[in-house]
Amino acid sequence: MKRVLKLSVLFMALSLSGSLLAEDIKIGVADLERAVNEVGEGAAAKAELKKEFEQKQKLLDSKQDEVKKMQEALETQATMMKPSVLQEKNAERDKKVREVQQLYMSMQQDMQKKQQEVMGAILQKMGTVLQTIGKDGDYTVILNKNEASVLFAKPHLDVTNELIRRYNDSYGKGKAKPAAKPAEKKKK
Secondary structure: HHHHHHHHHHHHHHHHHHHHHOOOEEEEEOOHHHHHHHHHHHHHHHHHHHHHHHHHHHHHHHHHHHHHHHHHHHHHHHHHOOHHHHHHHHHHHHHHHHHHHHHHHHHHHHHHHHHHHHHHHHHHHHHHHHHHHHHHOOEEEEEEOEEEEEEOOHHHEHHHHHHHHHHHHHHHHOOOOOOOOOOOOOOO
């Protein structure tokens, strides 16, 4: 019984592979990470996120400086303070440290959320553009070049530059241009 099952599976596999071989297979690859960074909208979003991050970092740095000054003042004055006053000042400093830690966590979560929202919207639009490229180019499949499963692809199969160009044509926003197209291998 097991032998019959194995033979049936083998027969099905051979018949499927035969039908796939009869069909022209065209595979493309796209570097989605590069595309997101190079499309006009992605470059503009990245610059905006960086600007916002730098503003939040300045606020965090100023709060950390306050804690540092509190700590230095405590260290220099600790020997002259009454134990109850020292305990009160340590509690104030500890409270300030917790506030800074909470601010840091809040800012980090906020930045991650914004990045995911912006990049998610761009990737969704890229999916639409990739569908068009796939249909226009008669591709059987287009794979993400950054995924671990794509270990090698010939440069002429890379549709990233076309993706960036069409995305910018469709959705505009920004002046970023794709990097130079890799040397294409000409078919004879």
